[in-house]
Structures are given as C-alpha cells and as structure tokens.
Amino acid sequence: MNNVEIDLLKEITGIENGELKGAYNIRKDGQGVERQITENINIVTKKDVSGIDIYVKENTKFEIVHIPVIITQSGIKDVVYNDFYIGENAKVTIIAGCGIHNDHHKDSQHDGIHRFFLEKGAKVKYIEKHYGQGDGTGKRVLNPITEVYLKDGATLEMDSVQIKGVDSTERITKGVIEENASFVVTEKIMTHGTQFAKTVFEVELNGENASTKVTSRSVATEDSKQEFCSKVTGNKKCFGHVECDAIIKDSAKVIAIPEIVANNVEANLIHEAAIGKIAGEQLTKLMTLGLTEKEAEEAIINGFLK
Amino acid sequence: MLELKNICFERDNKKILDNISLTIDTDKFVVITGPNGSGKSTLAKIIMGIERPDSGQILLEGQDITNLQINERAKLGVAFAFQQPIRFKGITVFDLLRLSSEKEINKATACEILSKVGLCAKEYVDREINSSLSGGELKRIEIASVAVRNSKFTIFDEPEAGIDLWSFQSLIKVFEDMRKIVKGTTLIISHQERILNIADEVILLKQGKVEKRGSKEELLGDVKEKPLCCKLGVN
Numbered sequence: 001m002n003n004v005e006i007d008l009l010k011e012i013t014g015i016e017n018g019e020l021k022g023a024y025n026i027r028k029d030g031q032g033v034e035r036q037i038t039e040n041i042n043i044v045t046k047k048d049v050s051g052i053d054i055y056v057k058e059n060t061k062f063e064i065v066h067i068p069v070i071i072t073q074s075g076i077k078d079v080v081y082n083d084f085y086i087g088e089n090a091k092v093t094i095i096a097g098c099g100i101h102n103d104h105h106k107d108s109q110h111d112g113i114h115r116f117f118l119e120k121g122a123k124v125k126y127i128e129k130h131y132g133q134g135d136g137t138g139k140r141v142l143n144p145i146t147e148v149y150l151k152d153g154a155t156l157e158m159d160s161v162q163i164k165g166v167d168s169t170e171r172i173t174k175g176v177i178e179e180n181a182s183f184v185v186t187e188k189i190m191t192h193g194t195q196f197a198k199t200v201f202e203v204e205l206n207g208e209n210a211s212t213k214v215t216s217r218s219v220a221t222e223d224s225k226q227e228f229c230s231k232v233t234g235n236k237k238c239f240g241h242v243e244c245d246a247i248i249k250d251s252a253k254v255i256a257i258p259e260i261v262a263n264n265v266e267a268n269l270i271h272e273a274a275i276g277k278i279a280g281e282q283l284t285k286l287m288t289l290g291l292t293e294k295e296a297e298e299a300i301i302n303g304f305l306k
Numbered sequence: 307m308l309e310l311k312n313i314c315f316e317r318d319n320k321k322i323l324d325n326i327s328l329t330i331d332t333d334k335f336v337v338i339t340g341p342n343g344s345g346k347s348t349l350a351k352i353i354m355g356i357e358r359p360d361s362g363q364i365l366l367e368g369q370d371i372t373n374l375q376i377n378e379r380a381k382l383g384v385a386f387a388f389q390q391p392i393r394f395k396g397i398t399v400f401d402l403l404r405l406s407s408e409k410e411i412n413k414a415t416a417c418e419i420l421s422k423v424g425l426c427a428k429e430y431v432d433r434e435i436n437s438s439l440s441g442g443e444l445k446r447i448e449i450a451s452v453a454v455r456n457s458k459f460t461i462f463d464e465p466e467a468g469i470d471l472w473s474f475q476s477l478i479k480v481f482e483d484m485r486k487i488v489k490g491t492t493l494i495i496s497h498q499e500r501i502l503n504i505a506d507e508v509i510l511l512k513q514g515k516v517e518k519r520g521s522k523e524e525l526l527g528d529v530k531e532k533p534l535c536c537k538l539g540v541n
Contacts, residue, residue: 287380288356288380289377291405306396
C-alpha cells in the first residue's frame with residue numbers, strides 16, 4: 001500500500017501504522033485486497049453480489065473484526081453488501097469505515113449495505129468512521145445502509161462518526177429489536193462548505209422490554225445542510241429514547257423530523273431535539289479561563305462531538 | 307492591587323453603577339454586599355470584562371485593563387466564578403479543569419482540586435457538565451475551575467445563589483477554607499452573613515454607590531443594630 005492508502009487506513013481504523021490484527025478484510029477501489037480470518041471468525045466472499053459474509057462463532061469472546069474500505073480512484077462508484085452473522089453469546093467489536101481520497105474532478109462514491117443478525121445474548125460494538133480527503137473537485141459521496149436484527153437479549157452498540165471531508169451522505173439505519181434486546185446508536189456528524197448529510201433512523205421495538213437509545217450530535221457550518229429523520233415504533237412494553245442535538249453556524253441549515261409511534265399502552269417513547277448556535281454564555285465562561293473566542297468555540301465543538 | 311476609578315454603568319436610563327471608585331489591596335479577602343439591584347454583580351462582571359463600563363478606568367497592579375478582552379484579563383490573573391454555572395454538553399469536569407489550568411494537569415491533580423471543594427473526585431472527574439448535575443454540584447465544579455487557576459484576583463459572584471439551604475450549609479465550609487484553596491486576592495459578592503464573617507473587609511453597595519466599607523465588625527455591627535427591614539440598606 002502507498003502512503004495515501006496507509007493514511008486513509010489510519011484515519012478510519014485509528015491504528016497508527018495501519019497494520020491490522022485479528023480478523024480483517026480490506027477493500028480497495030471496489031475489490032477485496034487483503035483478508036485474515038481466525039479460529040472463531042470466518043469471512044467468505046459473496047457469490048451473487050459484491051461483498052462478504054462474516055460469521056462469528058457462538059461464545060466468541062472479545063475479538064475484533066476490521067472491514068475498512070478505501071477509495072483512491074476518482075470516478076469510482078463502489079457498492080458493497082456485507083452481512084454479519086453473530087452466534088449466541090458472542091462478544092465482538094466490529095470496526096468498519098470508508099476513507100475516500102479524491103484528487104480529481106470525477107465523483108467517488110461508496111455505498112456500504114451492512115446487515116447484522118445477532119443471535120440470543122450476542123453483544124456487538126460496531127464502530128463506523130467516514131472520512132474524505134484530497135484536493136480534487138470531484139465529490140466524495142458515502143451512502144451507508146445499516147440493518148440490525150436483534151434476537152432475545154442481544155445488544156448492538158453502534159458508534160458512527162463523520163467529521164471531515166465527505167461532500168454528500170445519506171445514511172439509513174434500521175433496527176428490528178426483539179425481547180430484552182437493546183440497540184444503542186451514537187452518531188456524530190460535522191459538515192462544512194456546501195456538504196449535505198442526511199440521517200434516517202427507523203427502529204421497531206417488537207419484543208417485551210426491547211429498547212433503543214439514539215444520540216445524534218451534529219455541527220453544521222458554513223453553507224452545509226443536514227437532515228435528521230427518526231421513527232421509533234413501540235409494539236410491546238418497550239423503551240425508546242431519541243436525542244438529536246445540533247449546533248448551527250454561519251449560513252448552515254438543519255432539519256430535525258422526529259416521529260415516535262406507540263402501538264402499545266406500555267410503550268415508553270421519548271424524542272428530544274434541539275438546534276441552536278453556540279450559547280454566548282458558554283463562550284464567555286471559557287474566555288474567563290483565558291481562551292480566545294475562536295479557541296473557546298473549538299473547545300465547545302470538540303467536546304460536543306467527542 | 308485592583309483600582310476602580312469613577313466607574314459608571316447605565317442601562318435603560320438607570321444608573322446601575324454611579325461613579326464608583328475603590329481600591330482592593332493584594333491578598334485581601336473582600337466581600338461586596340448590598341440589596342438586590344445595588345450593582346454588585348455588574349461590578350464583578352465589569353472587573354472581569356464581561357460587561358464594559360460607560361466610563362471610568364480599571365487598573366490591575368497599575369496596568370490599565372479597561373479595554374482588554376475577557377481572555378486577556380484572565381491571562382493577567384483575573385478569575386471569575388459565575389453565579390449560574392454554565393453547562394456544556396460533552397465537556398467533562400476533567401476537560402474543564404484542564405482548560406482552566408495554566409499548566410498541564412493530570413487526573414490526580416484534578417481529583418485533588420475536586421476533593422478540596424467537597425466532591426468525591428472519582429465520581430465526578432469524568433462526568434459531563436450537563437443538566438444531570440445538581441445546582442450544588444455545579445457550584446462546586448465552578449469553584450474548582452476557578453481554584454485550579456491560582457489567579458492573582460479571583461471573583462465569586464453570589465456563590466450561594468441557586469442552591470438550597472442544605473447544600474449551602476456544606477458549601478460554606480468550602481468558603482471558610484477558601485484561603486487555603488484560592489491564592490491571591492478574593493472578591494466575593496454575597497448576602498450570606500457566614501461569608502461576611504470570614505472577610506477582611508466588607509463593602510456595602512447601595513443604588514450603584516459605595517455606601518460604606520470597613521471591617522466586618524464595623525459593617526455587621528451597623529447592620530445588626532438596625533431593624534430587619536433596614537438590614538443591608540433595604541428601606
């Protein structure tokens with residue numbers, strides 16, 4: 001791999017030298033280029049469409065799966081289907097993400113469709129990071145779709161981060177949650193320039209004591225635009241909490257569309273949404289600590305998106 | 307030493323501060339008291355630079371700071387604890403103490419400061435400064451954020467405001483120990499007699515003017531001799 005590719009890998013995996021351990025599958029410019037499996041985790045190439053199936057054996061404990069995607073060719077449109085089958089009581093961390101480097105005028109696009117099937121008692125931490133770089137006029141476009149199916153007592157925690165360099169993104173996350181299962185989503189987005197980011201959450205709480213907690217924090221600056229749509233449906237005694245907080249600056253626009261649907265008298269659903277500029281009193285407090293107004297603003301945004 | 311010279315501040319045709327001149331000596335523990343609307347908090351904010359006077363001059367150790375920004379005054383050693391502590395989503399207590407401190411601090415130092423203001427350090431150091439914290443907890447964190455700065459001149463704007471009697475009873479101990487925590491000059495805006503008790507000097511503001519200043523004995527004696535309705539200048 002060349003330096004640009006290693007840099008992209010570092011950004012999305014958080015690993016300093018980009019050298020992955022454990023099970024992994026690296027996809028570059030539309031094709032799998034490196035793969036490693038372990039005793040408990042198998043990765044198989046799909047035959048019908050582009051993508052992979054990841055199988056985690058039951059009772060697997062504390063293993064990590066990396067499935068990074070990097071795109072360095074301008075003008076490429078990569079669509080990939082990845083399915084995760086997580087065995088009963090397995091505990092794994094899955095780190096996905098896409099880094100696009102586009103130095104040219106043609107648009108580069110990656111649409112990752114990820115489906116998670118968790119058996120009883122399985123626990124997954126799913127981390128997804130999107131990042132774009134390069135000086136070309138071609139857009140960097142990412143449209144991830146995540147579908148989550150949680151059986152009895154399963155838990156999936158999803159952390160999604162898109163901080164820099166993605167021109168357009170439309171992210172759809174769907175969940176079907178059975179009894180005693182829990183789906184927790186934390187999303188952080190920052191947009192600038194003329195970027196556009198849309199997030200759609202649709203969660204169905206179908207089982208007794210099913211729960212979901214969605215926290216979205218976003219910062220929209222300059223002329224960028226963001227949309228946040230969420231729909232949580234409670235069909236049994238369940239708990240759902242959606243919290244959408246956005247800081248808005250300059251000429252940016254943010255739209256939040258909440259929808260909660262209770263089909264059962266025991267469904268307890270909450271939606272909180274707040275959009276606003278950085279509070280003047282927050283800036284003043286940090287300035288009394290010696291920070292300039294610009295430093296104070298950065299500290300507030302960094303904390304908000306931390 | 308801090309000198310205020312002929313400070314005037316008027317809003318909506320009301321003189322909030324009416325030609326105030328006073329000097330606060332180095333390393334003193336001074337309390338400014340007075341009835342609601344007497345201009346105490348405005349005076350505190352003017353010293354920090356949060357409000358700007360219409361006229362007058364502010365000198366810190368002889369340097370004219372009247373036209374300096376808030377952060378420039380902070381760099382020169384002025385610190386300010388807010389009457390209503392500010393909440394921040396995502397910023398933890400440790401983050402705030404790190405931003406406050408002039409030098410790099412680790413968690414052990416942060417925990418030490420939190421313990422001094424009466425908080426169980428382990429429980430609080432990684433907590434976000436958000437609406438999950440009570441008024442009393444926020445006050446203590448605010449005090450810690452100021453104490454960690456080791457400033458030359460520290461202002462507390464009504465530390466007793468917004469907290470219940472029981473929380474204040476335990477917070478008062480922190481102020482009684484304040485001299486051990488905060489170095490340099492301390493200026494507290496307060497109505498609380500127990501805070502007045504620990505002052506080197508008390509300044510009574512009334513209708514935007516300095517009505518009286520003196521030792522706590524002189525001023526408290528004067529207040530106590532009057533009927534309740536006349537205490538602290540309430541006519």
